[in-house]
Structure formats: C-alpha cells, structure tokens
Amino acid sequence: MAVYTDVSDKDLADLARAYDMGDLLSCKGIAEGVENSNFLLRTTTASFILTLYEKRVDSKDLPFFLGLMEHLAGRGIPCPTPVKTRAGDTLTTIAGRPAALITFLDGVSVKLAGPRHCLGLGETLAKMHLAARDFAGVRKNTLSVGDWRGVFERARDGAETVRPGLTRDIGSELDRLEKDWPAGLPQGVIHADLFPDNVFFLNDRLSGIIDFYFACQDAFAYDIAICLNAWCFERDGSFNITKARALLSAYETVRRLEDAEYEALPLLARGAAMRFFVTRLYDWLNTPPGALVKPKDPLEYVRRLQFHRDVKTSREYGLDR
Amino acid sequence: MAVYTDVSDKDLADLARAYDMGDLLSCKGIAEGVENSNFLLRTTTASFILTLYEKRVDSKDLPFFLGLMEHLAGRGIPCPTPVKTRAGDTLTTIAGRPAALITFLDGVSVKLAGPRHCLGLGETLAKMHLAARDFAGVRKNTLSVGDWRGVFERARDGAETVRPGLTRDIGSELDRLEKDWPAGLPQGVIHADLFPDNVFFLNDRLSGIIDFYFACQDAFAYDIAICLNAWCFERDGSFNITKARALLSAYETVRRLEDAEYEALPLLARGAAMRFFVTRLYDWLNTPPGALVKPKDPLEYVRRLQFHRDVKTSREYGLDR
Numbered sequence: 186m187a188v189y190t191d192v193s194d195k196d197l198a199d200l201a202r203a204y205d206m207g208d209l210l211s212c213k214g215i216a217e218g219v220e221n222s223n224f225l226l227r228t229t230t231a232s233f234i235l236t237l238y239e240k241r242v243d244s245k246d247l248p249f250f251l252g253l254m255e256h257l258a259g260r261g262i263p264c265p266t267p268v269k270t271r272a273g274d275t276l277t278t279i280a281g282r283p284a285a286l287i288t289f290l291d292g293v294s295v296k297l298a299g300p301r302h303c304l305g306l307g308e309t310l311a312k313m314h315l316a317a318r319d320f321a322g323v324r325k326n327t328l329s330v331g332d333w334r335g336v337f338e339r340a341r342d343g344a345e346t347v348r349p350g351l352t353r354d355i356g357s358e359l360d361r362l363e364k365d366w367p368a369g370l371p372q373g374v375i376h377a378d379l380f381p382d383n384v385f386f387l388n389d390r391l392s393g394i395i396d397f398y399f400a401c402q403d404a405f406a407y408d409i410a411i412c413l414n415a416w417c418f419e420r421d422g423s424f425n426i427t428k429a430r431a432l433l434s435a436y437e438t439v440r441r442l443e444d445a446e447y448e449a450l451p452l453l454a455r456g457a458a459m460r461f462f463v464t465r466l467y468d469w470l471n472t473p474p475g476a477l478v479k480p481k482d483p484l485e486y487v488r489r490l491q492f493h494r495d496v497k498t499s500r501e502y503g504l505d506r
Numbered sequence: 507m508a509v510y511t512d513v514s515d516k517d518l519a520d521l522a523r524a525y526d527m528g529d530l531l532s533c534k535g536i537a538e539g540v541e542n543s544n545f546l547l548r549t550t551t552a553s554f555i556l557t558l559y560e561k562r563v564d565s566k567d568l569p570f571f572l573g574l575m576e577h578l579a580g581r582g583i584p585c586p587t588p589v590k591t592r593a594g595d596t597l598t599t600i601a602g603r604p605a606a607l608i609t610f611l612d613g614v615s616v617k618l619a620g621p622r623h624c625l626g627l628g629e630t631l632a633k634m635h636l637a638a639r640d641f642a643g644v645r646k647n648t649l650s651v652g653d654w655r656g657v658f659e660r661a662r663d664g665a666e667t668v669r670p671g672l673t674r675d676i677g678s679e680l681d682r683l684e685k686d687w688p689a690g691l692p693q694g695v696i697h698a699d700l701f702p703d704n705v706f707f708l709n710d711r712l713s714g715i716i717d718f719y720f721a722c723q724d725a726f727a728y729d730i731a732i733c734l735n736a737w738c739f740e741r742d743g744s745f746n747i748t749k750a751r752a753l754l755s756a757y758e759t760v761r762r763l764e765d766a767e768y769e770a771l772p773l774l775a776r777g778a779a780m781r782f783f784v785t786r787l788y789d790w791l792n793t794p795p796g797a798l799v800k801p802k803d804p805l806e807y808v809r810r811l812q813f814h815r816d817v818k819t820s821r822e823y824g825l826d827r
Contacts (some may be wrong), residue, residue, distance in 0.1 A: 193617050193618075194617050194618060197614065208709075209614060210612040210614075211610075213536045213538060213546055214538065215535060216535035216537055225534055225536070227612070289532075291548070292532060293533050295515050296512075297515060385532075387531065388529070
C-alpha cells in the first residue's frame with residue numbers, strides 16, 4: 186500500500202497543463218505497489234494511473250521501464266501505455282518527483298489463481314518474451330544470482346531469530362546456486378516480478394499485466410521459474426502440478442522451451458525462490474513494528490526452495506518431454 | 507490512508523451476489539479515510555466506493571450514518587447514496603466486516619481552499635442542516651464538550667513533551683469551556699468533521715460531501731465553528747477573514763443565524779479547536795514512529811484556539827450585524 190507523496194492543488198494544475206487528458210473528475214491515492222505513489226485519475230476522456238517514483242526506484246531506469254511498456258503495448262501485450270505530455274515526453278515531474286501518466290487497465294487480480302488463470306498467464310508470458318525481442322532498451326538484473334548473497338548478508342544478523350540454523354542452510358544453498366547457475370540460456374527482457382497482484386483478469390481471461398519496475402535482461406526460463414513460485418503453490422505450501430502444467434503448456438503453445446531450459450528449470454526455480462526469500466527476509470527484519478504494510482513471511486520461500494531442491498526433472502512440474 | 511482489510515476473490519464474488527451492480531471491471535484499495543478500508547470499484551454500469559467498517563467505528567451507529575446519507579441524497583445534497591443489496595439492505599457483511607456499497611462522487615478535494623470554495627461550502631452546509639431536519643435518526647455527539655477532558659487526560663502524560671505548560675493551559679481552557687458552553691442553540695444533525703478532504707469540487711463548484719461517520723445531533727452553529735477552524739486559516743496560522751465571510755454569508759443566504767448563535771460563535775470556535783486539538787494530541791502520542799500515516803501537529807489547533815479566545819464578537823469572523 187503506498188501513497189508516499191501527496192499531490193497538491195498546484196501539482197494537479199501542473200498535470201493538467203502537462204497533458205492533454207481532459208478535465209479532471211477525480212483523483213484517488215491507491216493502495217497498490219510498494220515502491221511508488223499511485224493515483225487513480227478519472228477525467229472527462231478516460232481513466233489513468235499517475236505514478237510518482239519514489240527513492241527506491243533508480244530514476245535512470247525509468248526510460249527503460251516506460252519504453253518497454255510502450256513497446257509491448259504497441260505489440261498487443263495488454264499492459265499500461267505511458268501517455269505522452271504535450272511536449273511529447275513519457276516522463277515528467279510532479280510534486281518534485283519523476284512521474285508518469287499511464288493508461289488505466291480494467292481487470293481484477295486474483296488472490297488465489299486457478300489453472301485457467303495459469304493458462305492465460307503462460308500464454309501471455311511467452312508472447313511478452315517474444316514481443317520484447319526487438320526492444321532496444323537494456324537493463325541488467327540487479328537481483329540476480331550474484332546479488333542474493335549481498336542482500337542476505339545485510340539481513341544475516343536477524344536471520345537466526347527468524348529460524349535457528351537459517352544462516353548455515355542459506356549459505357550452503359547460495360554456494361550451490363552460485364556454482365551451478367546456468368549460463369547460455371535464451372535471454373531477453375523478462376518481467377521478473379510477475380506475481381498474481383501484477384496480473385489482471387476479467388471473467389478469468391487475462392486482461393492486463395502491470396508493474397514493470399523489475400523488468401530486465403535475463404533468461405526467459407528464469408521468468409517462468411518466478412511464475413512457478415508465485416502462482417503454483419497453495420496456501421498450505423503444497424505444489425499444484427495442475428496449475429504448473431497449465432502455465433508451462435500454455436507457454437509452449439507460443440514458444441517451445443529448448444532442452445537446456447527444460448533441464449535448468451528446477452535449478453532456476455530454486456534460484457527464484459532464493460531471490461524472493463532474501464528480499465522478504467530483509468523487509469521482514471527492516472519493517473518498523475507499527476507500519477501499515479505487513480511484511481510477508483520469508484520462510485514461505487524457504488519451503489518452496491526446499492520443494493524445488495527435491496525436484497529431479499521438469500517432468501515434476503508437469504512438463505512432459 | 508487506509509486499507510486495513512484485504513478483499514479476497516471470495517469476498518468479491520459475495521459482493522457480486524449481494525448487489526445488482528453490473529460486472530466488476532476493477533477494484534482498487536484507496537488511501538482515503540483513516541477509520542475504514544475503502545475500495546474504488548468500477549463495474550459495467552457505474553463506479554462505487556466499497557467501505558469495510560473497521561473497529562474504530564461502532565457498528566450500531568452504521569444504520570444512522572447510512573440512513574442519513576440516503577436521506578440527504580434524496581433531498582438533493584450532493585453526498586454518496588448507499589446502494590441497496592438485492593435483499594434491500596444498505597448494510598451487509600464482506601470479509602467478516604460490516605460493509606456498505608455507496609455511489610461514487612466525482613470531484614477533487616482542495617488542499618488549500620479559496621473564498622470561492624468557502625462560498626460553496628457555506629451554502630451547502632446550510633442546505634444540509636435544513637435537509638436533515640426531518641431525518642428520524644438519532645446519534646449523540648460522542649466528542650462534545652463533556653468528552654474533551656477525558657480524551658486529554660488519556661494523553662496528559664505526553665502533553666508536556668509536546669509543549670511545556672500545555673497541561674495547565676488546556677486544563678484552564680477546559681474549565682472555561684465546560685462552564686460557559688452554550689445551551690439551547692438551534693440543533694439538528696451536523697456533519698461534525700467537514701474538513702477540506704471531505705468536500706469535493708469540480709471547477710471550483712462544490713460537487714460532493716463525504717465521510718458522515720462523525721455526524722450527530724448538535725448545535726448547527728457548532729458545525730459552522732468546525733468549518734471556520736478547518737477552512738479559514740492559512741498555512742502560516744493566520745486567519746483569513748475573506749474566506750470566513752464567504753462561508754458565513756453563503757450560509758446565511760440559506761439559513762440566517764439567530765442572535766444567540768451569532769453571540770456564541772467565538773466560544774463554539776474555541777470548543778471546535780479544542781475538540782480537534784485533543785484527538786490530534788492523542789493520535790500524535792499514540793502513532794508508532796514507523797507508521798505510514800503521519801499524525802497531524804496538534805499545536806496547530808492550540809494556536810487556532812488562542813485566536814478564537816481573542817475574538818470579541820462574530821464581527822471579527824466577517825459576520826456583520
């Protein structure tokens with residue numbers, strides 16, 4: 186939930202001057218996204234999301250994110266399109282912050298996805314991977330295998346309070362991941378944070394993908410591995426192979442995985458679990474007790490990591506070869 | 507900013523079953539109101555606000571609040587109208603909480619109101635007072651003159667840390683207010699929390715009044731006194747008599763103040779300043795340091811109280827008699 190920066194009367198007047206967007210009918214701060222301040226604007230012509238970028242987003246990455254959305258939307262991927270200012274820019278300044286106005290997408294995110302949602306996800310994920318192939322922007326993944334140990338080290342002192350023995354377990358897992366992390370897999374622009382709250386559905390059909398603020402160059406199969414973690418586990422921690430099969434088979438209707446990707450998927454899924462474990466652990470230990478944002482339990486991802494460690498082949502994810 | 511309760515897939519399905527509201531297009535938690543969780547819903551037929559009432563609102567008061575909105579909206583006051591469930595109720599249960607679906611009002615609240623806004627406010631305030639005269643509901647003001655000392659006592663230990671000498675000053679002011687508080691003024695249903703964030707404008711014309719969750723029976727002039735405090739001071743603490751005159755003269759075009767109200771206004775304004783001072787002081791001292799909701803400076807209202815204490819007659823508010 187996030188509205189870190191307030192929008193003043195003058196900011197709204199600046200906005201109306203900057204964009205050809207119709208007359209403002211309403212402006213509500215919305216509780217979405219944890220990195221930025223977001224407002225839902227309705228005008229006489231359309232609805233928009235106004236995003237003010239806060240400190241956690243590196244402003245030099247913004248042209249990449251906005252350019253990517255524009256590129257994907259132009260190729261039929263249902264994602265928000267940045268609206269250009271009267272001067273032709275997608276990036277502006279509101280309330281002293283870098284800001285962008287993007288189109289509003291209808292749809293509702295599901296809290297607990299079913300196989301039908303995973304079908305839509307897999308298909309759109311593959312289409313997105315292909316659609317971004319001719320996007321010129323470049324952004325390194327700053328939360329890749331070489332970065333996880335650093336995040337973990339900063340949370341290390343608190344790790345044992347979360348679960349005794351965690352420091353040793355994670356340390357040896359990091360050793361393994363760093364040693365064996367696959368190289369040379371098909372690469373391109375990936376979303377890298379495609380959790381259910383970033384995907385909208387209308388009547389169980391995928392209607393939108395949002396929040397491209399972790400997008401970067403990395404292995405396509407790593408994006409799939411993130412989705413396996415984010416979409417295919419039940420609340421009780423069990424893995425739902427029906428959902429995974431739906432996700433993977435739908436992906437393959439658009440883009441067939443190469444053998445190397447098939448082989449690498451269990452290890453990539455371990456890595457993806459590690460990536461969300463280390464950042465959740467850091468947030469868990471660094472969120473003040475009274476904050477309205479409740480941090481997510483990091484141990485959930487230790488359990489997922491353990492699941493993937495026991496997976497021998499991608500057949501156990503429902504991927505038949 | 508407030509989304510205390512999450513709405514699940516099942517809650518949204520329950521909602522669609524409970525109301526004849528069209529197909530859901532989107533649902534966003536919004537950062538508005540500090541007592542309840544609010545969601546902006548768009549459906550194929552309209553936009554709505556879904557409010558889940560949290561613990562700070564006494565659920566036995568809800569029929570009063572919802573009935574009042576329905577009553578006022580039916581008499582042309584621009585306020586949200588509760589939507590009835592298919593069973594004909596305005597109150598339902600969503601996510602285990604009392605909940606209501608209300609119509610969405612266009613408009614934007616102003617951060618710094620000008621005289622034109624105060625004109626619209628005064629006129630609508632008077633119309634609202636008259637429109638509620640035949641409303642049958644009854645709710646005692648639970649934050650009236652007899653209640654302020656109790657709130658202050660609970661914050662007393664911290665008061666001296668906010669400003670040395672505050673305990674003594676506020677104590678003697680409470681003595682005076684309790685002794686001299688006017689009785690017998692014209693009464694009815696008042697809004698009791700009509701701050702700029704609860705009033706919407708479109709092109710400087712008042713388009714909506716929201717948040718009736720402090721509404722109660724009390725003196726009409728006390729509601730005016732609250733507005734004088736909430737709308738007529740500048741950021742630097744100075745009193746803007748042009749705004750006050752606009753507010754009061756517009757009010758009197760609809761409902762002329764009786765002599766007793768004219769006489770009582772300075773004291774009522776002191777009381778209104780005290781009412782917001784004590785609750786702000788309490789929140790100031792009881793908000794955890796890391797919370798996203800930043801408490802408002804209580805001393806602002808001590809300065810307003812001091813201003814009203816120096817007012818000899820309502821002429822100093824721009825009210826000519």
